[in-house]
Amino acid sequence: MSVNQQQNLDQSHLPRIKPHARTRWAERTPADRPLEVAWRQAQPVDAPAARCSYARLYQPYDALFIVRDGWLRTVLHNDGRLEKDGLVLCTTCDDLIDPIMHDTCPTCDAEQPASQTSGRITITRRGGDR
Incomplete structure (x- = not known):
């Protein structure tokens, strides 16, 4: 097999x-x-x-x-x-979100971490540590 x-x-x-x-x-x-x-x-x-x-x-x-x-x-x-590449899972509801466009989940409104990795890139919002 x-x-x-x-x-x-x-x-x-x-x-x-x-x-x-x-x-x-x-x-x-x-x-x-x-x-x-x-x-x-x-x-x-x-x-x-x-x-x-x-x-x-x-x-x-x-x-x-x-x-x-x-x-x-x-x-x-x-x-x-x-x-699409670059999507991540919401930390609360597991829905897919675009970390560049959303700092809160459009499905459940949960705030997302300031730094997220989609598997190819790391997104850091609001001037966080890199």
Whole structure:
């Protein structure tokens, strides 16, 4: 079995689900089916900007399942943000944000750290130490 096949098998198993992910599923989709059913129908996708272990896309709702550290952490709208470099996760709600444009999360209004690393660059706002 190839590494890719093994990775896809690992990704097909439903991880433990955080309450936050269930809440976001209900808020961001019509949620006419259980999250677990949608997970099984979702396809593995590459989402490097999400800094996750892996991600799955449920295409009927364009919902992106984000898994990190063995937990389904959140459900995001796949609105094209994942194709952009330089995004980071909100420290409170795990939604993706642009650290250059936002010092607070547009989803939950949580203030973000003055310095954040997106994996390629480090953003420092308000003249903080570099």
